[in-house]
Amino acid sequence: MRLSDKYFFTLREDVKDEDSLSGNLLCKAGYIKKTSAGIYMMLPLGLKVEEKIEAIIRKNMNETGAQEVKMPALIAQEYYEKSGRLENFGKSIYKLKDRSNKAFTLGPTHEELFAVAAKMMIKSYKNMPFNLYQIQSKYRDEPRARFGLIRVKEFVMKDAYSFDKDEAGLDVSYKKMFEAYKRSFDEMGIDYRIVKADTGVMGGLLSEEFQAITPIGEDTIVYCDKCHHATNLEIAKSLKDTTPSTEEHLAKELVHTPKAGTIKEVCDYLKKDEKAFVKTLIYRADDKVYGVMLRGDKEVSETKLAKALKANEIELADFACVEEVTNAKVGFAGPIALKCPIVMDEEILSMANYITGANKTDYHYINVNNEDFKADIIADITLIKEGDLCPYCHEPLKFTKGIEVGNTFKLGTKYSKALDLTYLNKDNQTEYVWMGSYGIGIGRCMAALVEQNHDENGIIWPLSVAPYKAAIVLISSKDEVQTKAAEELYDLLNNNGIETILDDREERPGVKFKDMDLIGIPYRITIGKKINEGLYELKDRRSGEVKELNKNELLDLLNRL
């Protein structure tokens, strides 16, 4: 690319509407341009990077034997009605009508259509396994788009789907994809962690996320330095004592606790630790109400709770509802004589003689024990805290923030049942196909790479995804020797497969240096006065290291990258 006659611009000032570092840098450097909240144009440089990332993924997908297809974005709503996901996606699915009033959606993800495609192939167990993928635009009406390319309404995703005859087959297909994902992210140069996650709206048996580590990340990752086990905070577990206490169980006793509605007030009043308290929260899950018990110093993981209750939507109950099931003002809920089912955190199994609300305004019970009431569900529902102990090796757990750049799901037979995707087994019996689904957000990879690779001067692309490997800065376009040398080198490098920019604009050298730094080209070759001695200056964008080389040395070095 010769800058003097190409579409190329940079901005000197920060962009007002981009708060995130990556969004701002990508806008300033002319890679992307926002058109609406969460919708972006990919400009020439941005598209180049997108294509580099896609090429890496495509190569790794193809190596697993997966075949590429391309699905439409415009999909009749009936496909999502059949799978039940029109309702699941709720407001985040775009809905529209065509001129004859037929209902369509803009596809938020494509399990349904891939199942349809798979049906064309699958008749018997002999037709599997296989894997189809695409790189295509997805549409999700996010309640709040933000952070540049990280949370957007339209984005390019690589999604792959595996089809197997049984669970063992799915395990093999899954493993293959998983390894291809690791290779892809390694090749892009993303610093990531693999974490276990909730299956969410996708459903299924297992979900693992590839999280790019960065402070701006929206997800909290819990990890252990010692055994390298990592999970999304939503479902993270910590070491918990669930063996029954050997302490002698005392008889429960009603105590007056006037005006003490919070745990801290009650504990201060009774001169007890919060750990001796069991709080009871009233939750509404779908349309049912539950009392949720956990230790006084812990918080609820609503994801875990929803799972334990097999509920879709979950929220704290309103005051009126709390007062109805407890017969008391808010702040005095407890398990004894509560008028709704009880979910108890498993940790309470190990507790004895604890404090709870009495379901009576201004009263609590002390010396409550597990035989004093009946818990309907006992499960792990606590949200863990940094420093809690790893359940596997008992080391303190650490937290970090991440951007989900990829996700792999073992879906099992959920979608094949919904979409009637079946085959005949050896015994001539109809069985459901086992599916896996695997996604990578291309734009998120781009954003994550910028978040992880930049300095005060701009972006520093890893070589594998850089839009160009090298940029030639011509110091004086009026100097014939320099101009000729720059032109020759430009042709030489491009002919050798080293994608190169020639900055031959009528600008002062400082402007060119700043621009090449901002857009993050890994290697800069400066052609100035030293060219009279046959010397080219090579500067490494990342290390700042400068070398003076002759043409052969330069070509040789760049060829080896």
Next chain:
RNA sequence: CGGGAUGUAGUACAGCUUGGUAGUACGCUUGCUUCGGGAGUAAGAGGUCGCAGGUUCAAAUCCUGUCAUCCCGACCA
């Protein structure tokens, strides 16, 4: 969807309280001088002040509505 903020030139902002000629910096055009880390200088071009109503002799400024963008939360593969 709740709370907060902002919309003025390509970009980033000032002006609004107290209504009266549309401003600054960067960018852009032309000349001269410069030319290895965002040059200096002189002269220019560029804005229906988000949009629609209203108040007023007069509205960027006051009032009402509306749209858009951002932040915090809710939500989220």
